[in-house]
Amino acid sequence: MVAVTPETGQDRALAAAFEAAVAADERVEPRDWMPEEYRASLVRQMAQHAHSEIIGMQPEANWITRAPSLRRKAILMAKVQDEAGHGLYLYSAAETLGTSRDELLDKLHSGRQKYSSIFNYPTLTWADVGAIGWLVDGAAITNQVPLCRCSYGPYARAMVRICKEESFHQRQGYELLLALSKGTEAQHAMAQDAVDRWWWPSLMMFGPPDDESAHSAQSMAWRIKRHSNDELRQRFVDIAVPQSEALGLTLPDPDIRWNEERGHYDFGAIDWTEFWEVLKGNGPCNEQRITQRRRAHEEGAWVREAAAAHAEKQARAHAEAPAQADADAAADADADAHAQQHEEARV
Amino acid sequence: MTATVPTTATVPATAALALGDDALVLSHRLGEWAGHAPVLEEEVALANIALDLLGQARVLLSLVGDEDELAFLREERAFRNLQLVEQPNGDFAHTIARQLYFSLHQHLLWTELAAGDGPFAPLAAKAVKETAYHVDHAAQWTVRLGDGTEESTRRMRAALDALWKYTGEMFQPVDGLDVDGSALEQRWLAELAEVLDRARLSLPEGPRTGAWSAGAGRQGLHTEPFGRMLAEMQHLHRSHPGASW
Amino acid sequence: MTQNWPLWEVFVRSRRGLSHTHAGSLHAPDAEMALRNARDLYTRRNEGVSIWVVPSAQITASSPDERDPFFAPAADKPYRHPTFYEIPEGVRHL
Numbered sequence: 239m240v241a242v243t244p245e246t247g248q249d250r251a252l253a254a255a256f257e258a259a260v261a262a263d264e265r266v267e268p269r270d271w272m273p274e275e276y277r278a279s280l281v282r283q284m285a286q287h288a289h290s291e292i293i294g295m296q297p298e299a300n301w302i303t304r305a306p307s308l309r310r311k312a313i314l315m316a317k318v319q320d321e322a323g324h325g326l327y328l329y330s331a332a333e334t335l336g337t338s339r340d341e342l343l344d345k346l347h348s349g350r351q352k353y354s355s356i357f358n359y360p361t362l363t364w365a366d367v368g369a370i371g372w373l374v375d376g377a378a379i380t381n382q383v384p385l386c387r388c389s390y391g392p393y394a395r396a397m398v399r400i401c402k403e404e405s406f407h408q409r410q411g412y413e414l415l416l417a418l419s420k421g422t423e424a425q426h427a428m429a430q431d432a433v434d435r436w437w438w439p440s441l442m443m444f445g446p447p448d449d450e451s452a453h454s455a456q457s458m459a460w461r462i463k464r465h466s467n468d469e470l471r472q473r474f475v476d477i478a479v480p481q482s483e484a485l486g487l488t489l490p491d492p493d494i495r496w497n498e499e500r501g502h503y504d505f506g507a508i509d510w511t512e513f514w515e516v517l518k519g520n521g522p523c524n525e526q527r528i529t530q531r532r533r534a535h536e537e538g539a540w541v542r543e544a545a546a547a548h549a550e551k552q553a554r555a556h557a558e559a560p561a562q563a564d565a566d567a568a569a570d571a572d573a574d575a576h577a578q579q580h581e582e583a584r585v
Numbered sequence: 586m587t588a589t590v591p592t593t594a595t596v597p598a599t600a601a602l603a604l605g606d607d608a609l610v611l612s613h614r615l616g617e618w619a620g621h622a623p624v625l626e627e628e629v630a631l632a633n634i635a636l637d638l639l640g641q642a643r644v645l646l647s648l649v650g651d652e653d654e655l656a657f658l659r660e661e662r663a664f665r666n667l668q669l670v671e672q673p674n675g676d677f678a679h680t681i682a683r684q685l686y687f688s689l690h691q692h693l694l695w696t697e698l699a700a701g702d703g704p705f706a707p708l709a710a711k712a713v714k715e716t717a718y719h720v721d722h723a724a725q726w727t728v729r730l731g732d733g734t735e736e737s738t739r740r741m742r743a744a745l746d747a748l749w750k751y752t753g754e755m756f757q758p759v760d761g762l763d764v765d766g767s768a769l770e771q772r773w774l775a776e777l778a779e780v781l782d783r784a785r786l787s788l789p790e791g792p793r794t795g796a797w798s799a800g801a802g803r804q805g806l807h808t809e810p811f812g813r814m815l816a817e818m819q820h821l822h823r824s825h826p827g828a829s830w
Numbered sequence: 831m832t833q834n835w836p837l838w839e840v841f842v843r844s845r846r847g848l849s850h851t852h853a854g855s856l857h858a859p860d861a862e863m864a865l866r867n868a869r870d871l872y873t874r875r876n877e878g879v880s881i882w883v884v885p886s887a888q889i890t891a892s893s894p895d896e897r898d899p900f901f902a903p904a905a906d907k908p909y910r911h912p913t914f915y916e917i918p919e920g921v922r923h924l
Contacts, residue, residue, distance in 0.1 A: 304818065305821075306830045307822070307830040308646075308652050308653060309830075315616055315619065315635055316632070319619075322622075421830075534622065538623025538624055539623075540734065540740070541730070544730050544733025
């Protein structure tokens with residue numbers, strides 16, 4: 239698959255330099271020349287990733303107010319907070335390519351951009367919080383670690399930060415499930431039920447099989463992506479199976495068994511019809527997630543407007559202040575703050 | 586299974602419960618914002634404050650007993666928090682007004698306790714720094730909403746007015762808390778007036794306590810939304826008696 | 831009425847003695863809020879002791895097109911580096 243069809247000699251030279259840099263594993267930075275398709279593909283992927291982080295807050299936030307111990311409550315709040323932070327890092331990375339966060343949010347709210355389908359499943363019990371941490375975050379990490387070496391600099395840097403911060407996310411989920419699994423009979427059953435429901439959707443997180451994946455080949459060539467969907471899925475299964483044994487929980491797939499010859503675990507066939515249905519919008523929570531997201535945004539509009547209006551007033555007061563003998567106190571305070579910042583900057 | 590509040594109130598227990606419940610309940614209310622904040626940056630800010638408060642609550646409740654038993658197994662009437670902190674989030678202006686009223690008070694209180702050598706001094710020394718940031722956060726937003734657009738001014742004023750009647754309770758004496766309530770109140774009013782002035786708003790008018798002579802949160806008398814809040818907070822823990830999490 | 835807050839670049843000093851390093855960016859209505867948002871977002875794991883925020887629009891950057899004229903000429907001046915010079919064996923403190 240050819241990336242670009244350069245029209246002129248100059249474009250051809252730029253394209254050749256770009257392809258050579260990527261092939262040599264150099265990073266592409268925001269103001270470098272890049273093929274339009276590369277830019278579009280990156281914006282799409284970073285936006286989808288950012289959207290997934292902020293929509294992904296919802297299923298877990300669903301349990302913050304019901305967390306069964308104060309320790310778990312603190313952990314869960316910190317985790318959901320991280321997801322907001324990760325959304326922010328990723329929107330910022332996307333913005334380096336000239337698409338504003340507002341445009342991206344618009345596209346999310348109007349359904350023109352997607353987020354990971356996994357978040358269209360409901361969190362029905364407390365154990366789901368654990369299953370999300372262990373399986374969903376586990377799958378996400380498997381996907382994300384290679385992205386730390388993605389060819390686009392800002393994306394790679396955001397991912398380094400995210401991976402570092404997320405290392406506690408999966409562990410807390412696993413620990414939560416372990417406590418349930420070793421707890422009362424009812425707790426154990428709750429944990430098993432959650433794993434039963436989240437296992438297959440987690441496997442689907444790696445995307446369709448390699449031969450059906452629309453963007454995979456080109457993304458690999460551009461080193462936005464470094465491993466194929468199936469490769470990563472296998473890696474995840476190989477890690478998760480022994481972990482499930484240590485948990486004392488079973489994975490809902492009778493076909494899982496070690497294959498000595500391949501050096502991997504075999505696993506059963508994935509029901510892709512469900513995947514495509516959820517992707518199309520027919521999952522259990524698609525509408526609910528977007529509605530809540532849109533409502534938060536709309537209900538926050540007056541707050542964002544107020545802060546912008548206040549900043550504008552302050553800036554105006556600032557501009558007029560030198561001419562005015564009786565510059566108002568607020569502007570003075572603001573000037574002080576600025577002076578202080580300069581002072582600090584010099585230290 | 587029901588946790589009991591020590592009836593023979595050893596001195597810091599009543600105070601620890603009062604302060605601990607304030608922090609616990611407000612943290613819970615702030616936690617309800619997760620996924621609903623007006624802008625992503627504010628998701629992070631509100632969660633930070635909620636986590637500071639939850640940390641304070643855990644230390645304080647642990648001074649009295651098992652933090653989880655106290656949080657999840659007490660009945661509504663045994664909670665000693667201010668009615669102010671249990672008020673529902675409302676719009677962002679209500680949340681900010683609640684933060685402003687409470688954080689200003691809490692900051693003055695921690696400052697005083699940190700300066701003394703009472704049982705709360707070590708915690709207060711740490712909490713005072715956290716709370717200074719909470720005050721700053723609330724003040725910054727009060728100024729922006731108060732002196733923002735017409736709509737935001739209207740909402741901020743309405744929020745300050747609506748919560749005003751819950752502010753008197755903050756200065757009632759608490760068993761085991763060695764602070765001068767009326768001196769605290771004077772400083773609180775002065776600091777509040779200063780923030781409201783910057784926001785081009787004025788102090789609300791009207792009484793600062795309810796008309797109900799029976800008392801308020803510190804006596805275990807709460808407002809109706811609090812019962813529902815506790816029902817949600819406690820139901821899972823109570824559904825599995827004796828389980829560990 | 832606009833609700834769009836400008837973009838700010840955030841620089842964090844992780845420890846005293848180190849310089850501020852670019853940490854990322856964020857949106858804020860003004861400088862004061864930008865500092866606070868930066869504190870919440872980029873130092874919540876104890877990553878900093880000081881923060882700078884700069885409006886992204888205020889940054890003037892060298893253009894990638896000028897990369898060669900800007901930076902290539904510095905590449906062939908090895909005499910600016912100590913390793914360029916040969917010193918007899920055994921000579922110390924040089």
